[in-house]
Amino acid sequence: MTQTHASKRATPRAADSAPARQRMIQVGTEVLAENGFSETGVDQILQRASAPKGSFYYYFESKQAFGLAVVANYEAIWERRLTRILEDPSMSPLTRIRLYIEEGMYGMEKYNFRRGCLIGNLGQELGGLNEAFRASIERVLEGWTRRMKVCLDEAVAQRELPRKTDTDAIAQFFWTAWEGAVLRCKLTRSVRPLENFSDVLFGIVLRVETPNVQ
Amino acid sequence: MTQTHASKRATPRAADSAPARQRMIQVGTEVLAENGFSETGVDQILQRASAPKGSFYYYFESKQAFGLAVVANYEAIWERRLTRILEDPSMSPLTRIRLYIEEGMYGMEKYNFRRGCLIGNLGQELGGLNEAFRASIERVLEGWTRRMKVCLDEAVAQRELPRKTDTDAIAQFFWTAWEGAVLRCKLTRSVRPLENFSDVLFGIVLRVETPNVQ
Numbered sequence: 001m002t003q004t005h006a007s008k009r010a011t012p013r014a015a016d017s018a019p020a021r022q023r024m025i026q027v028g029t030e031v032l033a034e035n036g037f038s039e040t041g042v043d044q045i046l047q048r049a050s051a052p053k054g055s056f057y058y059y060f061e062s063k064q065a066f067g068l069a070v071v072a073n074y075e076a077i078w079e080r081r082l083t084r085i086l087e088d089p090s091m092s093p094l095t096r097i098r099l100y101i102e103e104g105m106y107g108m109e110k111y112n113f114r115r116g117c118l119i120g121n122l123g124q125e126l127g128g129l130n131e132a133f134r135a136s137i138e139r140v141l142e143g144w145t146r147r148m149k150v151c152l153d154e155a156v157a158q159r160e161l162p163r164k165t166d167t168d169a170i171a172q173f174f175w176t177a178w179e180g181a182v183l184r185c186k187l188t189r190s191v192r193p194l195e196n197f198s199d200v201l202f203g204i205v206l207r208v209e210t211p212n213v214q
Numbered sequence: 215m216t217q218t219h220a221s222k223r224a225t226p227r228a229a230d231s232a233p234a235r236q237r238m239i240q241v242g243t244e245v246l247a248e249n250g251f252s253e254t255g256v257d258q259i260l261q262r263a264s265a266p267k268g269s270f271y272y273y274f275e276s277k278q279a280f281g282l283a284v285v286a287n288y289e290a291i292w293e294r295r296l297t298r299i300l301e302d303p304s305m306s307p308l309t310r311i312r313l314y315i316e317e318g319m320y321g322m323e324k325y326n327f328r329r330g331c332l333i334g335n336l337g338q339e340l341g342g343l344n345e346a347f348r349a350s351i352e353r354v355l356e357g358w359t360r361r362m363k364v365c366l367d368e369a370v371a372q373r374e375l376p377r378k379t380d381t382d383a384i385a386q387f388f389w390t391a392w393e394g395a396v397l398r399c400k401l402t403r404s405v406r407p408l409e410n411f412s413d414v415l416f417g418i419v420l421r422v423e424t425p426n427v428q
Binding site for chain 1: 248249250252253327328329330334335337338339341342343348351352355380383384386387389390391392393394395397398400401402403407410411413414418419
Protein backbone atom coordinates (compact mmCIF):
# COMPACT_ATOMS: atom_id res chain seq x y z
CA MET A 1 0.00 0.00 0.00
CA THR A 2 1.48 3.40 -0.95
CA GLN A 3 1.64 6.19 1.57
CA THR A 4 -0.77 8.28 -0.51
CA HIS A 5 -3.30 5.46 -0.45
CA ALA A 6 -2.88 4.96 3.28
CA SER A 7 -3.38 8.64 4.10
CA LYS A 8 -6.40 8.81 1.79
CA ARG A 9 -7.93 5.96 3.83
CA ALA A 10 -7.10 7.63 7.14
CA THR A 11 -9.07 10.77 6.24
CA PRO A 12 -12.83 10.29 6.59
CA ARG A 13 -14.58 11.31 3.40
CA ALA A 14 -17.43 13.82 3.49
CA ALA A 15 -19.52 11.01 2.01
CA ASP A 16 -19.04 8.95 5.20
CA SER A 17 -21.52 11.10 7.10
CA ALA A 18 -23.94 11.72 4.22
CA PRO A 19 -27.62 11.22 5.17
CA ALA A 20 -28.13 8.71 2.34
CA ARG A 21 -25.27 6.59 3.67
CA GLN A 22 -26.70 6.73 7.20
CA ARG A 23 -30.12 5.71 5.89
CA MET A 24 -28.64 2.73 4.04
CA ILE A 25 -26.83 1.61 7.20
CA GLN A 26 -30.02 2.03 9.22
CA VAL A 27 -32.03 -0.02 6.73
CA GLY A 28 -29.21 -2.57 6.55
CA THR A 29 -29.28 -3.02 10.33
CA GLU A 30 -32.94 -4.02 10.13
CA VAL A 31 -32.77 -6.10 6.97
CA LEU A 32 -29.57 -8.03 7.76
CA ALA A 33 -30.92 -8.97 11.21
CA GLU A 34 -33.96 -10.56 9.56
CA ASN A 35 -32.66 -11.95 6.31
CA GLY A 36 -28.92 -12.36 6.74
CA PHE A 37 -26.13 -11.11 4.52
CA SER A 38 -26.26 -13.42 1.49
CA GLU A 39 -30.01 -13.09 1.04
CA THR A 40 -29.94 -9.31 1.13
CA GLY A 41 -29.40 -7.60 -2.20
CA VAL A 42 -27.90 -4.16 -2.80
CA ASP A 43 -31.04 -3.15 -4.74
CA GLN A 44 -33.21 -3.97 -1.73
CA ILE A 45 -31.11 -1.65 0.47
CA LEU A 46 -31.22 1.17 -2.08
CA GLN A 47 -34.96 0.82 -2.51
CA ARG A 48 -35.80 0.74 1.20
CA ALA A 49 -33.45 3.67 1.87
CA SER A 50 -34.97 5.62 -1.06
CA ALA A 51 -31.45 6.08 -2.43
CA PRO A 52 -30.77 6.48 -6.16
CA LYS A 53 -29.69 3.43 -8.15
CA GLY A 54 -25.93 3.25 -8.43
CA SER A 55 -25.25 5.28 -5.28
CA PHE A 56 -24.37 2.20 -3.22
CA TYR A 57 -20.82 1.92 -4.51
CA TYR A 58 -20.31 5.65 -4.12
CA TYR A 59 -20.82 5.24 -0.37
CA PHE A 60 -19.38 1.75 0.13
CA GLU A 61 -16.37 0.09 -1.49
CA SER A 62 -18.14 -3.26 -1.53
CA LYS A 63 -21.07 -5.15 -0.06
CA GLN A 64 -18.66 -6.41 2.60
CA ALA A 65 -17.67 -2.83 3.55
CA PHE A 66 -21.39 -2.08 3.87
CA GLY A 67 -21.93 -5.14 6.07
CA LEU A 68 -19.05 -4.13 8.34
CA ALA A 69 -20.48 -0.60 8.62
CA VAL A 70 -23.80 -2.17 9.65
CA VAL A 71 -22.01 -4.23 12.34
CA ALA A 72 -20.29 -1.04 13.61
CA ASN A 73 -23.67 0.73 13.72
CA TYR A 74 -25.23 -2.15 15.65
CA GLU A 75 -22.26 -2.12 18.02
CA ALA A 76 -22.78 1.61 18.67
CA ILE A 77 -26.53 1.15 19.28
CA TRP A 78 -25.81 -1.65 21.74
CA GLU A 79 -23.07 0.34 23.48
CA ARG A 80 -25.70 2.93 24.31
CA ARG A 81 -28.23 0.34 25.38
CA LEU A 82 -25.77 -1.56 27.58
CA THR A 83 -24.60 1.71 29.15
CA ARG A 84 -28.19 2.77 29.80
CA ILE A 85 -29.16 -0.53 31.44
CA LEU A 86 -26.02 -2.12 32.90
CA GLU A 87 -24.66 1.13 34.38
CA ASP A 88 -27.91 2.51 35.78
CA PRO A 89 -27.10 3.40 39.41
CA SER A 90 -30.80 3.58 40.32
CA MET A 91 -31.07 -0.22 40.15
CA SER A 92 -29.08 -3.00 41.79
CA PRO A 93 -26.62 -4.70 39.39
CA LEU A 94 -28.62 -7.94 39.19
CA THR A 95 -31.84 -6.00 38.58
CA ARG A 96 -30.11 -4.36 35.60
CA ILE A 97 -29.27 -7.79 34.16
CA ARG A 98 -32.86 -8.92 34.69
CA LEU A 99 -34.09 -5.80 32.91
CA TYR A 100 -31.71 -6.42 30.02
CA ILE A 101 -33.16 -9.92 29.56
CA GLU A 102 -36.73 -8.61 29.83
CA GLU A 103 -36.06 -5.98 27.18
CA GLY A 104 -34.64 -8.77 25.01
CA MET A 105 -37.89 -10.72 25.35
CA TYR A 106 -39.89 -7.61 24.49
CA GLY A 107 -37.72 -7.03 21.42
CA MET A 108 -38.16 -10.60 20.20
CA GLU A 109 -41.94 -10.32 20.51
CA LYS A 110 -42.05 -6.87 18.94
CA TYR A 111 -40.47 -8.17 15.73
CA ASN A 112 -42.56 -11.34 15.78
CA PHE A 113 -39.54 -13.56 16.54
CA ARG A 114 -38.02 -12.86 13.13
CA ARG A 115 -35.18 -10.53 13.91
CA GLY A 116 -33.02 -11.89 16.73
CA CYS A 117 -29.54 -10.54 17.33
CA LEU A 118 -27.65 -9.22 14.32
CA ILE A 119 -24.35 -10.27 15.88
CA GLY A 120 -25.51 -13.85 16.45
CA ASN A 121 -27.10 -14.04 13.01
CA LEU A 122 -24.12 -12.72 11.08
CA GLY A 123 -21.71 -14.63 13.31
CA GLN A 124 -23.50 -17.86 12.46
CA GLU A 125 -23.77 -17.05 8.77
CA LEU A 126 -20.31 -15.58 8.14
CA GLY A 127 -18.15 -16.55 11.14
CA GLY A 128 -16.66 -19.51 9.30
CA LEU A 129 -16.57 -17.92 5.85
CA ASN A 130 -15.28 -14.37 6.13
CA GLU A 131 -12.34 -13.31 8.28
CA ALA A 132 -13.25 -9.59 8.38
CA PHE A 133 -16.75 -10.34 9.70
CA ARG A 134 -15.48 -13.02 12.09
CA ALA A 135 -12.96 -10.65 13.70
CA SER A 136 -15.38 -7.76 13.85
CA ILE A 137 -18.23 -9.80 15.40
CA GLU A 138 -15.93 -11.47 17.92
CA ARG A 139 -14.64 -8.02 18.98
CA VAL A 140 -18.23 -6.89 19.65
CA LEU A 141 -18.91 -9.97 21.80
CA GLU A 142 -15.69 -9.41 23.74
CA GLY A 143 -16.81 -5.84 24.49
CA TRP A 144 -20.21 -7.06 25.70
CA THR A 145 -18.47 -9.66 27.89
CA ARG A 146 -16.30 -6.99 29.55
CA ARG A 147 -19.41 -4.91 30.30
CA MET A 148 -21.27 -7.86 31.76
CA LYS A 149 -18.27 -8.71 33.96
CA VAL A 150 -18.18 -5.13 35.29
CA CYS A 151 -21.88 -5.38 36.22
CA LEU A 152 -21.39 -8.79 37.89
CA ASP A 153 -18.37 -7.42 39.78
CA GLU A 154 -20.57 -4.58 41.01
CA ALA A 155 -23.11 -7.19 42.18
CA VAL A 156 -20.31 -8.82 44.18
CA ALA A 157 -19.19 -5.45 45.59
CA GLN A 158 -22.79 -4.71 46.62
CA ARG A 159 -23.09 -8.23 48.15
CA GLU A 160 -25.79 -9.36 45.77
CA LEU A 161 -23.44 -12.21 44.87
CA PRO A 162 -20.92 -14.10 47.01
CA ARG A 163 -17.35 -12.80 47.02
CA LYS A 164 -15.92 -15.86 45.26
CA THR A 165 -18.28 -15.71 42.24
CA ASP A 166 -16.33 -16.39 39.04
CA THR A 167 -17.63 -13.29 37.26
CA ASP A 168 -15.31 -13.80 34.32
CA ALA A 169 -16.60 -17.31 33.52
CA ILE A 170 -20.22 -16.24 34.07
CA ALA A 171 -19.88 -13.12 31.89
CA GLN A 172 -18.50 -15.24 29.05
CA PHE A 173 -21.21 -17.80 29.57
CA PHE A 174 -23.90 -15.13 29.62
CA TRP A 175 -23.41 -14.15 25.97
CA THR A 176 -22.90 -17.72 24.80
CA ALA A 177 -26.21 -18.79 26.30
CA TRP A 178 -27.88 -15.50 25.31
CA GLU A 179 -27.13 -16.01 21.63
CA GLY A 180 -28.34 -19.60 21.86
CA ALA A 181 -31.54 -18.50 23.61
CA VAL A 182 -32.30 -15.77 21.06
CA LEU A 183 -31.84 -18.29 18.24
CA ARG A 184 -34.18 -20.70 19.99
CA CYS A 185 -36.82 -17.96 20.44
CA LYS A 186 -36.89 -17.65 16.64
CA LEU A 187 -37.39 -21.42 16.36
CA THR A 188 -40.09 -21.74 19.02
CA ARG A 189 -41.68 -18.39 18.10
CA SER A 190 -41.91 -17.68 21.81
CA VAL A 191 -39.94 -16.09 24.65
CA ARG A 192 -39.80 -19.41 26.54
CA PRO A 193 -36.10 -20.02 25.76
CA LEU A 194 -35.20 -16.59 27.19
CA GLU A 195 -37.39 -17.31 30.24
CA ASN A 196 -35.58 -20.63 30.69
CA PHE A 197 -32.25 -18.77 30.29
CA SER A 198 -33.30 -16.28 32.97
CA ASP A 199 -34.54 -19.01 35.34
CA VAL A 200 -31.34 -21.03 35.01
CA LEU A 201 -29.11 -17.94 35.24
CA PHE A 202 -30.70 -16.51 38.38
CA GLY A 203 -32.03 -19.67 40.01
CA ILE A 204 -29.17 -22.07 39.36
CA VAL A 205 -26.01 -20.28 38.14
CA LEU A 206 -26.26 -17.23 40.42
CA ARG A 207 -28.53 -18.87 43.03
CA VAL A 208 -30.27 -15.68 43.96
CA GLU A 209 -33.82 -17.03 43.81
CA THR A 210 -35.69 -19.76 45.70
CA PRO A 211 -33.31 -22.69 45.37
CA ASN A 212 -35.97 -25.17 44.32
CA VAL A 213 -33.63 -26.90 41.94
CA GLN A 214 -31.21 -28.96 43.93
CA MET B 215 -55.05 -31.76 -3.58
CA THR B 216 -56.64 -34.69 -5.43
CA GLN B 217 -56.69 -38.16 -3.97
CA THR B 218 -54.45 -39.42 -6.74
CA HIS B 219 -51.86 -36.79 -5.93
CA ALA B 220 -52.08 -37.56 -2.20
CA SER B 221 -51.59 -41.29 -2.69
CA LYS B 222 -48.71 -40.68 -5.09
CA ARG B 223 -47.03 -38.69 -2.31
CA ALA B 224 -47.62 -41.42 0.27
CA THR B 225 -45.77 -44.05 -1.79
CA PRO B 226 -41.97 -43.70 -1.60
CA ARG B 227 -40.46 -43.56 -5.07
CA ALA B 228 -37.63 -45.90 -6.04
CA ALA B 229 -35.60 -42.74 -6.68
CA ASP B 230 -35.77 -41.90 -2.95
CA SER B 231 -33.16 -44.52 -2.10
CA ALA B 232 -31.00 -44.09 -5.21
CA PRO B 233 -27.26 -43.86 -4.49
CA ALA B 234 -26.99 -40.53 -6.35
CA ARG B 235 -29.68 -39.05 -4.11
CA GLN B 236 -27.91 -40.36 -1.00
CA ARG B 237 -24.61 -38.88 -2.22
CA MET B 238 -26.21 -35.48 -2.76
CA ILE B 239 -27.69 -35.53 0.75
CA GLN B 240 -24.33 -36.57 2.17
CA VAL B 241 -22.52 -33.77 0.34
CA GLY B 242 -25.30 -31.34 1.32
CA THR B 243 -24.87 -32.21 5.00
CA GLU B 244 -21.23 -31.13 4.80
CA VAL B 245 -21.67 -28.10 2.57
CA LEU B 246 -24.76 -26.62 4.27
CA ALA B 247 -23.05 -26.88 7.68
CA GLU B 248 -20.16 -24.78 6.38
CA ASN B 249 -21.74 -22.38 3.93
CA GLY B 250 -25.42 -22.22 4.83
CA PHE B 251 -28.44 -22.69 2.60
CA SER B 252 -28.57 -19.49 0.53
CA GLU B 253 -24.88 -19.56 -0.34
CA THR B 254 -25.02 -23.16 -1.54
CA GLY B 255 -25.89 -23.64 -5.19
CA VAL B 256 -27.50 -26.69 -6.76
CA ASP B 257 -24.56 -26.93 -9.21
CA GLN B 258 -22.11 -27.15 -6.33
CA ILE B 259 -24.02 -30.10 -4.85
CA LEU B 260 -24.20 -31.89 -8.21
CA GLN B 261 -20.52 -31.36 -8.85
CA ARG B 262 -19.32 -32.52 -5.44
CA ALA B 263 -21.66 -35.54 -5.58
CA SER B 264 -20.45 -36.36 -9.13
CA ALA B 265 -24.08 -36.38 -10.23
CA PRO B 266 -25.13 -35.51 -13.79
CA LYS B 267 -26.34 -31.98 -14.49
CA GLY B 268 -30.10 -31.78 -14.36
CA SER B 269 -30.52 -34.77 -12.05
CA PHE B 270 -31.15 -32.59 -8.98
CA TYR B 271 -34.81 -31.96 -9.75
CA TYR B 272 -35.32 -35.60 -10.60
CA TYR B 273 -34.46 -36.48 -7.00
CA PHE B 274 -35.79 -33.39 -5.20
CA GLU B 275 -38.91 -31.34 -5.86
CA SER B 276 -37.11 -28.14 -4.93
CA LYS B 277 -34.02 -26.81 -3.20
CA GLN B 278 -36.14 -26.58 -0.04
CA ALA B 279 -37.10 -30.28 -0.28
CA PHE B 280 -33.38 -31.04 -0.61
CA GLY B 281 -32.55 -28.89 2.47
CA LEU B 282 -35.23 -30.67 4.51
CA ALA B 283 -33.83 -34.06 3.43
CA VAL B 284 -30.41 -32.87 4.61
CA VAL B 285 -31.89 -31.88 7.99
CA ALA B 286 -33.54 -35.33 8.27
CA ASN B 287 -30.19 -36.98 7.44
CA TYR B 288 -28.40 -34.90 10.07
CA GLU B 289 -31.12 -35.80 12.58
CA ALA B 290 -30.61 -39.52 11.86
CA ILE B 291 -26.82 -39.22 12.23
CA TRP B 292 -27.24 -37.43 15.55
CA GLU B 293 -29.82 -39.94 16.77
CA ARG B 294 -27.17 -42.62 16.39
CA ARG B 295 -24.50 -40.50 18.05
CA LEU B 296 -26.71 -39.51 20.99
CA THR B 297 -27.79 -43.12 21.47
CA ARG B 298 -24.17 -44.29 21.37
CA ILE B 299 -22.99 -41.73 23.92
CA LEU B 300 -25.94 -40.78 26.15
CA GLU B 301 -27.21 -44.36 26.56
CA ASP B 302 -23.86 -46.08 27.08
CA PRO B 303 -24.33 -48.16 30.25
CA SER B 304 -20.55 -48.56 30.69
CA MET B 305 -20.24 -44.93 31.79
CA SER B 306 -22.01 -42.90 34.46
CA PRO B 307 -24.65 -40.52 33.02
CA LEU B 308 -22.61 -37.38 33.73
CA THR B 309 -19.50 -38.94 32.19
CA ARG B 310 -21.54 -39.51 29.04
CA ILE B 311 -22.46 -35.80 28.91
CA ARG B 312 -18.81 -34.87 29.44
CA LEU B 313 -17.82 -37.18 26.59
CA TYR B 314 -20.46 -35.65 24.33
CA ILE B 315 -19.01 -32.18 24.94
CA GLU B 316 -15.45 -33.45 24.40
CA GLU B 317 -16.44 -35.04 21.09
CA GLY B 318 -18.02 -31.71 20.15
CA MET B 319 -14.71 -29.93 20.81
CA TYR B 320 -12.87 -32.53 18.76
CA GLY B 321 -15.34 -32.07 15.90
CA MET B 322 -14.95 -28.30 15.93
CA GLU B 323 -11.15 -28.59 15.75
CA LYS B 324 -11.27 -31.32 13.11
CA TYR B 325 -13.13 -29.03 10.71
CA ASN B 326 -11.00 -26.03 11.61
CA PHE B 327 -13.92 -24.24 13.37
CA ARG B 328 -15.75 -23.77 10.09
CA ARG B 329 -18.53 -26.27 10.32
CA GLY B 330 -20.37 -25.98 13.64
CA CYS B 331 -23.81 -27.51 14.08
CA LEU B 332 -26.01 -27.77 10.99
CA ILE B 333 -29.12 -27.36 13.14
CA GLY B 334 -27.85 -24.16 14.77
CA ASN B 335 -26.60 -22.79 11.45
CA LEU B 336 -29.78 -23.43 9.49
CA GLY B 337 -31.92 -22.42 12.47
CA GLN B 338 -30.18 -19.06 12.59
CA GLU B 339 -30.28 -18.58 8.83
CA LEU B 340 -33.80 -19.81 8.08
CA GLY B 341 -35.64 -19.96 11.43
CA GLY B 342 -37.26 -16.58 10.86
CA LEU B 343 -37.70 -16.92 7.09
CA ASN B 344 -39.02 -20.35 6.30
CA GLU B 345 -41.77 -22.15 8.23
CA ALA B 346 -40.91 -25.65 6.96
CA PHE B 347 -37.29 -25.32 8.11
CA ARG B 348 -38.27 -23.64 11.38
CA ALA B 349 -40.66 -26.46 12.34
CA SER B 350 -38.28 -29.19 11.25
CA ILE B 351 -35.27 -27.75 13.12
CA GLU B 352 -37.28 -27.07 16.27
CA ARG B 353 -38.51 -30.69 16.22
CA VAL B 354 -34.90 -31.92 16.12
CA LEU B 355 -33.95 -29.74 19.11
CA GLU B 356 -36.99 -30.98 21.05
CA GLY B 357 -35.86 -34.56 20.43
CA TRP B 358 -32.34 -33.77 21.65
CA THR B 359 -33.81 -32.09 24.74
CA ARG B 360 -35.85 -35.21 25.61
CA ARG B 361 -32.73 -37.37 25.30
CA MET B 362 -30.68 -35.05 27.48
CA LYS B 363 -33.43 -35.05 30.12
CA VAL B 364 -33.45 -38.88 30.16
CA CYS B 365 -29.67 -38.89 30.75
CA LEU B 366 -29.93 -36.26 33.52
CA ASP B 367 -32.78 -38.24 35.13
CA GLU B 368 -30.52 -41.29 35.11
CA ALA B 369 -27.84 -39.20 36.82
CA VAL B 370 -30.40 -38.38 39.53
CA ALA B 371 -31.43 -42.05 39.81
CA GLN B 372 -27.76 -43.05 40.16
CA ARG B 373 -27.27 -40.26 42.76
CA GLU B 374 -24.77 -38.34 40.66
CA LEU B 375 -27.14 -35.38 41.01
CA PRO B 376 -29.42 -34.35 43.89
CA ARG B 377 -32.98 -35.65 43.82
CA LYS B 378 -34.51 -32.20 43.35
CA THR B 379 -32.48 -31.28 40.25
CA ASP B 380 -34.70 -29.59 37.67
CA THR B 381 -33.64 -31.88 34.84
CA ASP B 382 -36.23 -30.44 32.47
CA ALA B 383 -34.96 -26.84 32.78
CA ILE B 384 -31.33 -27.97 32.57
CA ALA B 385 -31.94 -30.18 29.53
CA GLN B 386 -33.56 -27.25 27.72
CA PHE B 387 -30.77 -24.95 28.80
CA PHE B 388 -28.12 -27.45 27.68
CA TRP B 389 -29.00 -27.14 23.99
CA THR B 390 -29.55 -23.40 24.14
CA ALA B 391 -26.09 -22.85 25.58
CA TRP B 392 -24.60 -25.58 23.39
CA GLU B 393 -25.68 -23.87 20.18
CA GLY B 394 -24.39 -20.55 21.49
CA ALA B 395 -21.05 -22.12 22.44
CA VAL B 396 -20.60 -23.82 19.06
CA LEU B 397 -21.30 -20.50 17.32
CA ARG B 398 -18.74 -18.77 19.54
CA CYS B 399 -16.12 -21.47 18.78
CA LYS B 400 -16.43 -20.48 15.11
CA LEU B 401 -15.90 -16.82 16.06
CA THR B 402 -12.94 -17.39 18.40
CA ARG B 403 -11.53 -20.20 16.25
CA SER B 404 -10.94 -22.11 19.46
CA VAL B 405 -12.63 -24.60 21.76
CA ARG B 406 -12.53 -22.12 24.68
CA PRO B 407 -16.29 -21.35 24.52
CA LEU B 408 -17.10 -25.07 24.78
CA GLU B 409 -14.61 -25.38 27.67
CA ASN B 410 -16.31 -22.44 29.39
CA PHE B 411 -19.69 -24.11 28.72
CA SER B 412 -18.43 -27.35 30.28
CA ASP B 413 -16.90 -25.55 33.30
CA VAL B 414 -20.09 -23.60 33.98
CA LEU B 415 -22.34 -26.63 33.38
CA PHE B 416 -20.48 -29.01 35.67
CA GLY B 417 -18.93 -26.56 38.13
CA ILE B 418 -21.82 -24.13 38.61
CA VAL B 419 -25.10 -25.47 37.18
CA LEU B 420 -24.70 -29.10 38.25
CA ARG B 421 -22.13 -28.40 41.04
CA VAL B 422 -20.37 -31.70 40.64
CA GLU B 423 -16.85 -30.31 40.64
CA THR B 424 -14.78 -28.34 43.13
CA PRO B 425 -17.15 -25.53 44.04
CA ASN B 426 -14.54 -22.80 43.67
CA VAL B 427 -17.07 -20.39 42.28
CA GLN B 428 -19.27 -19.25 45.13
